[in-house]
Amino acid sequence: MGFKAYVDDIVEAVVTTAKGMRITARYGVDAKEEVTQQYPEERRETDDRFRGILHNDIARCTSCTMCAKVCPVDCITLESVRGADKKLVLVSYDINVMRCMYCGLCVEVCPPKSLVHSGDYEKALFNRGDFTLHFVHEDGDAIKARVAKQVAEAAAKAAEAAKVTAPAAANVPKSDLSAVAPEGAKAEPEKKA
Numbered sequence: 001m002g003f004k005a006y007v008d009d010i011v012e013a014v015v016t017t018a019k020g021m022r023i024t025a026r027y028g029v030d031a032k033e034e035v036t037q038q039y040p041e042e043r044r045e046t047d048d049r050f051r052g053i054l055h056n057d058i059a060r061c062t063s064c065t066m067c068a069k070v071c072p073v074d075c076i077t078l079e080s081v082r083g084a085d086k087k088l089v090l091v092s093y094d095i096n097v098m099r100c101m102y103c104g105l106c107v108e109v110c111p112p113k114s115l116v117h118s119g120d121y122e123k124a125l126f127n128r129g130d131f132t133l134h135f136v137h138e139d140g141d142a143i144k145a146r147v148a149k150q151v152a153e154a155a156a157k158a159a160e161a162a163k164v165t166a167p168a169a170a171n172v173p174k175s176d177l178s179a180v181a182p183e184g185a186k187a188e189p190e191k192k193a
């Protein structure tokens, strides 16, 4: 390295340092230029499209399992049972947020849009087990027992109704069977061979 190049390097170092110090000084004295956020007292507002920790509004979830099927890393698990009205009742719905990569596929496919990304991004915990979020807080066995009872009651009611209808139908001449048909029901037109 020649003497001139040596001097040029020194000059460049001094000029670069001066530029950097000028920016530092500007941010240091001008309150409007403040960039440091006093976290956690101050929290950054998240954008509407921000993919934060998942949240499922289980009152709207239909237990369709599409979110669990589409998840590439299998972090959603759910269990449901068929209720007396033939609709599925959630027994459990869990998301392992430690495994989640926030791809958003599950949110995209959810038909009732009950599954959403929240604006929450803070999930520092001490125990690995705490990273699994449970959205159904009632005991699973209690839910199953309740639903089974409702299904049994509905079946008993249906059987009772059938018993009441059957003797009435037996006493009515065949031509008048439409008289015991439930209210609003229409007689089927006879099918031709």
Ligand code: SF4
Pocket (backbone or CB within 6 Å): 054, 070, 071, 072, 073, 074, 075, 076, 095, 099, 100, 101, 102, 103, 104, 105, 106, 107
């Ligand atoms: S955001 Fe992606 S990785 Fe996370 S639960 Fe949904 S599908 Fe799975």
Ligand code: SF4
Pocket (backbone or CB within 6 Å): 056, 060, 061, 062, 063, 064, 065, 066, 067, 068, 078, 109, 110, 111, 112, 113, 114, 115
């Ligand atoms: S896709 Fe939506 S409705 Fe279906 S099980 Fe998942 S959260 Fe529930």
